[in-house]
Amino acid sequence: xxxxxxxxxxxxxxxxxxxxxxxxxxxxxxxxxxxxxxxxxxxxxxxxxxxxxxxxxxxxxxxxxxxxxxxxxxxxxxxxxxxxxxxxxxxxxxxxxxxxxxxxxxxxxxxxxxxxxxxxxxxxxxxxxxxxxxxxxxxxxxxxxxxxxxxxxxxxxxxxxxxxx
Numbered sequence: 001x002x003x004x005x006x007x008x009x010x011x012x013x014x015x016x017x018x019x020x021x022x023x024x025x026x027x028x029x030x031x032x033x034x035x036x037x038x039x040x041x042x043x044x045x046x047x048x049x050x051x052x053x054x055x056x057x058x059x060x061x062x063x064x065x066x067x068x069x070x071x072x073x074x075x076x077x078x079x080x081x082x083x084x085x086x087x088x089x090x091x092x093x094x095x096x097x098x099x100x101x102x103x104x105x106x107x108x109x110x111x112x113x114x115x116x117x118x119x120x121x122x123x124x125x126x127x128x129x130x131x132x133x134x135x136x137x138x139x140x141x142x143x144x145x146x147x148x149x150x151x152x153x154x155x156x157x158x159x160x161x162x163x164x165x
Contacts, residue, residue, distance in 0.1 A: 001061050003043050003078045004086035006032050012087050021094040035090070042089035048080060050116035054125065058082075058134040061127030079125040079133045085111040 009018055015030060022031035047056055060076035067073055078086075091109035092098065099105065117123035125133045 001078055002039065003046060003057060003082040004039050004090065006030065006035050006039070008083055009035060009039070009087055009090065013091060035094075038090040038093045040085060041093055042086045043087055046085055046115060049119040049123070050082075052119045053121065053136055053139055054133065055135045058125075061129060061133050062131050063129050079127055081114065083126060085114060112163065
């Protein structure tokens with residue numbers, strides 16, 4: 001499951017900006033290949049944090065998708081928070097340089113803080129339609145796992161050191 005699509009990026013940031021960032025001056029269409037590569041990089045970045053808490057790949061949220069033929073139909077979609085974060089991270093990756101006060105940088109840092117909170121167990125991925133986006137890894141939240149250790153005592157005596165000089 002991809003967390004975000006080219007169309008998600010266009011809907012959020014506008015086609016003109018994405019044409020400028022992906023295809024350059026004089027282009028009239030978004031370079032979808034470049035944008036998809038940035039989205040894949042953003043997803044890998046997100047998975048590095050989310051994978052500490054949730055089993056990957058995520059199953060997704062079950063969203064109602066009724067049709068006239070199937071009024072109870074559903075579809076699996078990524079949690080909306082991941083869509084936003086993937087778009088913000090991918091957009092940040094498209095820029096060569098961004099000032100710390102620029103909206104792109106601020107949105108990236110917000111996504112980064114959200115990811116750190118998820119990885120630390122201080123936030124969860126929510127499915128607004130109910131359910132969970134996937135199983136959590138046992139012991140993912142601090143204090144949930146048991147630490148086992150064993151060791152044998154070591155005795156150092158003159159006899160055990162005989163022969164070493």
